[in-house]
Amino acid sequence: MWRLSNGEIPLSPSTIVAVELLLTGQVQGRGVRPAIARLAASLRLAGDVRNTLKGLSITLEGVSEAINRFCESLPTALPSGCQIIDIQRQDAEPQDRDQFHIRRDDNTGPLTTPVPVDTGVCPQCLDEVADSHDRRHLYPLTTCAACGPRWTVIREMPYERDYTTLDAFPLCADCRKEYTSPDDRRFHAQTIGCEKCGPRVWAVDAKGQHKGRGAEAIQAAISSLRQGHIIALRGVGGYQLLCDATNDTAVSELRKKKGRPAKPLAILVENALVAQDFAELSAKERKELESPANPIVLCRSRGTGLSDGIHPGLTDVGVMLPSTPLHAMLAQQFGGPIVCTSGNLEGEPIVVDPKDAEQKFGAIAELIVHHDRPIVRSIDDSVVRFIAGCPVTIRLARGLAPLSLPLDANIPVMAFGGHQKVACAWSNGTQAVLGPHIGDLETVSNRERFLAQVEDAQQLYRFQAERFACDQHPEYWTAQQAAEWGDTVRVQHHLAHVAAGMVEHQLLDHTVLGVAWDGTGYGTDGTIWGGEFLRVHPNFEFDRVAHLRPFQLPGGEAAIREPWRVAMFLLIDALGPDESIKTMFPMLPLGYTETVRRLIGEGQQFPKTTSAGRLFDAAAAMTLPIDRIEYDGQPAMLLEAIADRSAGGSYRLAISDSRPIQLDWRPMFQDLWKDRLSGTSPSAIAMRFHRTLARGILDVANRFGSLPVVLCGGVFQNRLLTELIVELAIGTLPLKLPGRIPPNDGGLAAGQLAVAIRRLKVGSWK
Ligand SMILES: [Zn+2]
């Protein structure tokens, strides 16, 4: 007989029809199946819903009117976290179904559906944890159908509890009841658990002595933080190091022990309201902070309430809200901002394993807070910065990675990125994604992390890569790996940046003007490029239509660490052998700088470059007292930070009529130097320098008519420069700014993948 699970009387069976729907997009791990089951029940429809390797499959059986109503209501009935790309509908045979089920699917065949990303704790879960009458009161690993770990706990797809590491935690009777009750918000929530049945939290001290479980462990952590100690905490994607962000000694101790002398540290605060004590948040920044992706957002610091050691010399501060109830309880009970940084030594991968943590952090942290929810794949925290009102990914990691790429993905290819800020991108034959940040591949341990991720990606996405894309730099380790592994296409560094921008803006069928400005990229002539204007065609053929006037790097690599060397070269080139240059770097021993000055004067040859990154380094060294770089991009960040937006004026930049066009910076540095000698404030000099380059970029872009102008490369993480370009270009040029694909080398693999796929398609591989 016709019967519905909610016991209501069915309609006449004569009008019964059946349909099958396939939803594609981000449809797993966001509570979509429970929402669909509820909608079906409310319309008295029978059938089932399944997570499959293709997406989400729904079978509906009932009166056609109700089925139509189901389809109409679907968009509003779905949880906010999911993103539907397409809904395919086809008729099916009614089979006298009388109930609606959430079913499982077999997992054979290619993986077409996106793997869900990790999601920061939702407000409802936080309310439950805070509520003394709730059964999850103070349970630090509370999750639900809408929030919790996904990418970090999924062993294989589709998204089902027994394919995650939560499989090791059988549900207690109460959790089981929630899991099976259609009206419960944890109906089919795969990661749920509670104090009785779920993963546990506990703390140990540096000697391995037990310091309490659950709420007790958190108390121990708080008292440790209050005493100015460093603690290590196992988060969603690995360990983090924490200390009191108002305590100068604690912050400097953390910097010393982690080997991170100056690079800014992010702070964890309880909520967006508290964040506003330390940072000025726009509505959009606040929304991003509170979003399920839970990234670190770089916001304008208020300059008060934090240790000076948090973001020395910079006006932005990285802010993050709690990722889990554990973080929330810590932040709330501590009652102040907490430094929260990746649990690693600088240059090493984030630590994920508890034993490793005790070994590595024994000398760093006074207390280690563990949990026993296994982490399948480590992931760092994401970083986002708003530029011209839009979110730009600085580091694509937890909550944002893997990022689906709108590419035709029918051929399996793996792209390896470059050498710094490496991330891989891959297509498995059905979908293309950009994977999470891995890091700089200087250390053996980071190279191991890279290899493990490449292996894991192929296993999870069910493919075997035989074709690889990499950078053209012959000395990059990733390029050497690719060549060993299979058929390889080498993509010029800046072409890959532009291609990533074309993917971002879905401009793959257009000719664009790519402005690729960064620190280092191997050019087709064997020199280091980095101030490039490339006209890129849909087949990814390109012309280098303009670039910065080449200059030299006195001392090679040393010139990157000591930007005054570049500054000296540029000034001598711009001014000739001017005596005033001698006085430029009073903080350095005169003998040291004089040797370099003499070598340049004598015409000694050094590596050539057109790097915009080095140009920024040099301008910073001329303007600020910088003798050594502590981290990549530091001089440019300091220069951007001191610039006074209200200061007028700019410098001359000569733009040649040659082919390729050259942007000659010599007049700019003549003017800058004059400003410097006449005592103009560094903040005005910094502003004029930025404005000059913004104008120069637009001047060149205007010569290429109405081509879309794709800004890419690490230089465009600079908010001031990018926003100046936007202001100056209003209404005149179709500007395409960086977005969800990182403009820095973290996005390189996305561009390499696009180029490789296109070349495979048109048969011009290699
Ligand atoms: Zn939740």
Ligand SMILES: [Zn+2]
């Ligand atoms: Zn339970």
